[in-house]
Amino acid sequence: MKPIFVRGMSNQFRLTLAVIMSVILLVANDRLDPVRDALSSLLSPLQYVASFPGQLLDISAENFATRNMLAKQNKTLLRKQLLMSERLQRFEFLRQENERLRALLGSPVHMDAKKMVAEVMEVASDPFHQYVVLNRGKKSGVFVGQPVVDAQGVVGQVTQVSELTSRVLLLSDVSHAIPVRLTRNDARFVINGTGVLDELELRYVSKSTDILVGDLLVSSGLGKRFPEGYPVARVMSVIKDDGKSYATVTAQPLAALDRIRYLLLLWPDVYDDNDALDAEALHSQTTRKSQAELPSALNSTLPLKQSTEVSE
Amino acid sequence: MSLHLPNGRWVVWLSFLVAMLFQIMPLPEGVAAWRPDWLLLVMTYWAMALPHRYNILTAWILGLLLDILLGAALGIRSLGMSIVIYGVVLHFQRLRNFPMWQQALLIAAEVGIYQLVVFWLQFVVDGAQFDLNLLFPAISSLFIWPWVFWILRRVRRQYKVR
Numbered sequence: 001m002k003p004i005f006v007r008g009m010s011n012q013f014r015l016t017l018a019v020i021m022s023v024i025l026l027v028a029n030d031r032l033d034p035v036r037d038a039l040s041s042l043l044s045p046l047q048y049v050a051s052f053p054g055q056l057l058d059i060s061a062e063n064f065a066t067r068n069m070l071a072k073q074n075k076t077l078l079r080k081q082l083l084m085s086e087r088l089q090r091f092e093f094l095r096q097e098n099e100r101l102r103a104l105l106g107s108p109v110h111m112d113a114k115k116m117v118a119e120v121m122e123v124a125s126d127p128f129h130q131y132v133v134l135n136r137g138k139k140s141g142v143f144v145g146q147p148v149v150d151a152q153g154v155v156g157q158v159t160q161v162s163e164l165t166s167r168v169l170l171l172s173d174v175s176h177a178i179p180v181r182l183t184r185n186d187a188r189f190v191i192n193g194t195g196v197l198d199e200l201e202l203r204y205v206s207k208s209t210d211i212l213v214g215d216l217l218v219s220s221g222l223g224k225r226f227p228e229g230y231p232v233a234r235v236m237s238v239i240k241d242d243g244k245s246y247a248t249v250t251a252q253p254l255a256a257l258d259r260i261r262y263l264l265l266l267w268p269d270v271y272d273d274n275d276a277l278d279a280e281a282l283h284s285q286t287t288r289k290s291q292a293e294l295p296s297a298l299n300s301t302l303p304l305k306q307s308t309e310v311s312e
Numbered sequence: 313m314s315l316h317l318p319n320g321r322w323v324v325w326l327s328f329l330v331a332m333l334f335q336i337m338p339l340p341e342g343v344a345a346w347r348p349d350w351l352l353l354v355m356t357y358w359a360m361a362l363p364h365r366y367n368i369l370t371a372w373i374l375g376l377l378l379d380i381l382l383g384a385a386l387g388i389r390s391l392g393m394s395i396v397i398y399g400v401v402l403h404f405q406r407l408r409n410f411p412m413w414q415q416a417l418l419i420a421a422e423v424g425i426y427q428l429v430v431f432w433l434q435f436v437v438d439g440a441q442f443d444l445n446l447l448f449p450a451i452s453s454l455f456i457w458p459w460v461f462w463i464l465r466r467v468r469r470q471y472k473v474r
Contacts, residue, residue, distance in 0.1 A: 021390070029437070
């Protein structure tokens with residue numbers, strides 16, 4: 001079947017060619033973004049197909065859920081909703097008060113940013129990076145650098161956008177950093193990812209800084225990328241070793257990075273009323289599922305104003 | 313002469329497509345680290361069976377597609393795949409005649425080398441962290457290889473792929 005004498009190029013030549021082409025690609029990597037975006041748009045149907053079996057499992061799990069389970073889930077959700085709406089009432093009052101105070105001080109008033117719900121299609125399948133792929137892309141207006149949050153806190157930022165999908169770098173990736181503020185005393189830090197899903201680290205914290213285990217860190221908005229005030233992490237350990245010039249501080253992300261499913265994309269500069277989110281919620285392809293989970297996901301995100309409208 | 317004409321090209325590319333889907337399919341947290349390198353295994357089979365048709369440059373293209381799908385820097389997996397497939401193409405006759413267990417061990421070693429090359433390139437490009445579980449795919453590939461081999465050989469004979 002195979003010719004004894006190989007025709008065409010020799011293997012060595014092929015390998016050399018492959019190595020040279022790879023090295024060229026690696027060196028030119030930063031300039032290849034448009035090419036890569038175009039190609040990943042082209043390949044995004046593959047991602048949809050690959051995430052299909054998992055979705056099928058989800059759907060079947062929903063269809064075979066017993067009445068009992070549903071009733072139970074419904075009960076807990078109702079209770080949660082009640083708690084949340086009570087909190088929201090107070091929040092609404094505080095928000096108005098805050099707005100008035102800010103107006104008195106002459107500071108700009110915080111507005112509600114436009115948001116959109118997205119579903120996770122793929123979780124990093126290579127051990128060196130921590131990212132997820134979302135089912136929203138350029139078509140929905142997603143852009144590179146866009147902040148992404150979930151019901152508990154900041155998840156990460158968009159690093160790549162194709163036509164129908166986008167890639168979100170998680171907080172815990174080694175190459176990710178986010179400026180934060182300690183709620184207790186407004187001290188500023190930068191949180192870096194460590195490559196471990198539930199551990200972040202604060203670098204260059206001087207040993208005299210007032211930082212304690214359990215402190216809450218929220219985004220400070222100083223990097224101009226993440227809007228101010230979203231919860232990011234909680235301090236897990238503070239070690240002040242005399243042998244080192246800085247304190248070793250680790251924190252745990254508040255967002256459950258290992259089991260994220262629905263995320264919110266934020267448009268910090270687009271001040272929008274309720275229309276966008278409502279339309280999104282209605283048009284979401286995952287109709288039944290999203291209707292079951294959306295309100296709970298939204299309600300628990302405190303900075304949202306319009307969650308009452310959605311859940312009704 | 314008709315024996316030298318290609319046949320059943322679509323079967324091979326279909327098998328690549330399926331392998332690629334397996335490669336990027338979302339898996340539960342605990343199992344994900346053990347995902348075998350499906351695409352590399354399938355590529356290895358075809359490089360072993362038809363080394364004059366599916367070889368280093370095919371591997372390069374597949375690696376590039378995988379890089380795009382996984383969002384890595386372009387060229388990382390294409391380089392890794394080309395290098396290990398070069399080894400396969402050089403020794404395809406010897407590999408074919410090994411007993412299955414020996415073949416599987418060598419394939420596992422191949423996957424391990426591929427993972428290390430990919431890690432090293434990632435490290436150079438953007439400073440990845442070394443983690444021992446990056447060698448888990450080599451172990452799972454060891455056990456998956458006999459099945460991949462068996463299925464693909466049946467496919468090759470069924471469709472008379474040349």
